[in-house]
Each structure stands twice: as structure tokens, then as C-alpha cells.
Amino acid sequence: MPPSSHDNSQVDRSSPNYFIRKFMEPDMRGVTPSLVAHLEVNLRSRPIDWVVKxxxxxxxxxxxxxxxxxxHKPDEERKELLLDIEVEITKCIKVLLNTRWGIRETIGHPTYIHSIVYSLxxxxxxxxxFICDMLFFLCHCELPKGHEQVLKGFESLSAHRKDLGIFDGWMKDLEKTVDGRGKLGSLVGANDDFKRLGVYNAPDNHLMEYAVRISVLVNDPLNKGYNKM
Structure with missing residues (x-):
């Protein structure tokens, strides 16, 4: 069982217990982007025993x-702070999925996969x-179990958003992203997501990578005969 959420002032701030207690606090009031980023660093750099614990x-x-x-919050409530936390959490999950223990834990709990899908x-x-990468990887874990659970996650997201097809919601987001690119691939007239990349990053390169990931993730279920659109 996870540790209780009582006073953690005596807890080692680099211990697994410390991070878990922070996440278990009501409304995640103790979770900040920097704390989650620190967790991701620990998951990447600590000995495997730390990760297993x-x-x-x-x-x-x-x-x-x-x-x-x-x-699962409405879009209007997902402000900058929460969005920064979300991207840092996805990085942590990606590191965990790079271990066989993390894969086993995730595949063993289908609702975990469904929750990941919602960040699409x-x-x-x-x-x-990031989410596209993880879901494509999960599709190929313990076939056909991983693939089936990813597809069920698509269906859950579609029902939650009242979309007609299982890919409709995030394909619309792809269209909005493409429409948000700047003039001639520059940052002129680009939306905030592109501007956040900075002038030294080529926005079109990032956009192309994202589009490729989307197409691969969509085609994988279709090629396996699971098309339920």
C-alpha cells in the first residue's frame, strides 16, 4: 500500500515515499512542475532498485x-500550471515504461492505459x-492485451467527448495544430505552442514528427483489423 499522506517533513526528499505522498495529497496541492521534473530525473538517474521500490x-x-x-478536467480549467504538470508527468510515465516492472504494472491495470489515452x-x-509514443509502444506489449486496452482507451475518450468516431477528437486537435503554424514555417503568426519552442527550434520539424506519430498510431489499429470508426 502507498504511504499515508500525513506530515512528510521528516521524509527524505529524494526518496520514493516523498514523491508518492505528494501525489496522494488532496487535489495534488503539493505537486508542482518542478517536483514532477525532479521525480523524472530520479527515475532516470537513480539505481534500478530505487525505481523498483x-x-x-x-x-x-x-x-x-x-x-x-x-x-479529466474541462479544457477551460487546464491552465498553464496544470499543463506544465501534465507534460512532466508524461515524461515520468515514459521513463517507467522503459522498465519491465513499469510495463508489467501498467499492462496489469487497464485503467492506467485508459488514463494515459486521455492526454491525447x-x-x-x-x-x-509523448503520449503517441507511449501508446504505440503499449500497443505492442503482451499482444494482443496491450493493443486491446489502448483501443478501449480510445473508445472511452471518444464516449467522454461525445465524438462520432474513436479518432475524431484528436484528429481535430491535429488540424488545429497544423493551422497554428506560423507563416512559411516561421514563428510569425504562430500559436503559443509553437512560440514556446523558441527561435532556435524549427517548428515545422516538430510538427512533422508529431504528424508522423499520429499517423502511425492511427494506422496500427487499422492494420490489425480493429477499426471501429
Missing amino acids: FIDLEGVRAVIGGLKYVN VCPHWQTRK
Whole structure:
């Protein structure tokens, strides 16, 4: 069971317990983008024993729960702070999925995958790019189980948004993203997501990568005969 959420002033701030307790606080009041970024650094750089302990203490459940808290909010409530937290959480999940323990934990709890799917319609398209990578990977975990759960996540998201088809919602977001590019691939007239990349990044390159990820993720279910559009 995860640790209780009582006073954690005595907890080592670099321990798995510390991060899990923060995520378990009501309304994630103790979670900030910097805290989640610090967790991601620990997951990447600590010995594997640290990561395994984090998972054993139900850290995956805590992190996925945090993602669900953010990505189930109405768009008008997903302000900049929450969006920054969301992208940092997706980075943490991506690191966890790079371990066999994280994969086993995620595949063993289909609702975790469904919660990840909901970030496909995050207002920040760079978050959506991370999610596409993770879902494509999960599609090929423990076939056909991973693939089936990703598809069920698509269906859940579609029902939640009252879309006609399982791909409608996030394909519309792709169209908006393309429409938000600047003139001649520059930042002139670009939307905030593109401007956030900065002048030293080529927006069109990032957009092309995102479009490729979307097309691969859409085609994978179709090629396997699971088209339910």
C-alpha cells in the first residue's frame, strides 16, 4: 500500500515515499512542475532498485492518478500550471515504461492505459507527441492485451467527448495544430505552442514528427483489423 499522506517533513526528499505522498495529497496541492521534473530525473538517474521500490510502493498508481486528475478536467480549467504538470508527468510515465516492472504494472491495470489515452487531447501538442509514443509502444506489449486496452482507451475518450468516431477528437486537435503554424514555417503568426519552442527550434520539424506519430498510431489499429470508426 502507498504511504499515508500525513506530515512528510521528516521524509527524505529524494526518496520514493516523498514523491508518492505528494501525489496522494488532496487535489495534488503539493505537486508542482518542478517536483514532477525532479521525480523524472530520479527515475532516470537513480539505481534500478530505487525505481523498483517506487513501483512497489504503488508509485505508478500515484503518477497515473495525477495524470488522470489533470487530463479529466474541462479544457477551460487546464491552465498553464496544470499543463506544465501534465507534460512532466508524461515524461515520468515514459521513463517507467522503459522498465519491465513499469510495463508489467501498467499492462496489469487497464485503467492506467485508459488514463494515459486521455492526454491525447491535451491542449499542448508536445504532450500529445509523448503520449503517441507511449501508446504505440503499449500497443505492442503482451499482444494482443496491450493493443486491446489502448483501443478501449480510445473508445472511452471518444464516449467522454461525445465524438462520432474513436479518432475524431484528436484528429481535430491535429488540424488545429497544423493551422497554428506560423507563416512559411516561421514563428510569425504562430500559436503559443509553437512560440514556446523558441527561435532556435524549427517548428515545422516538430510538427512533422508529431504528424508522423499520429499517423502511425492511427494506422496500427487499422492494420490489425480493429477499426471501429
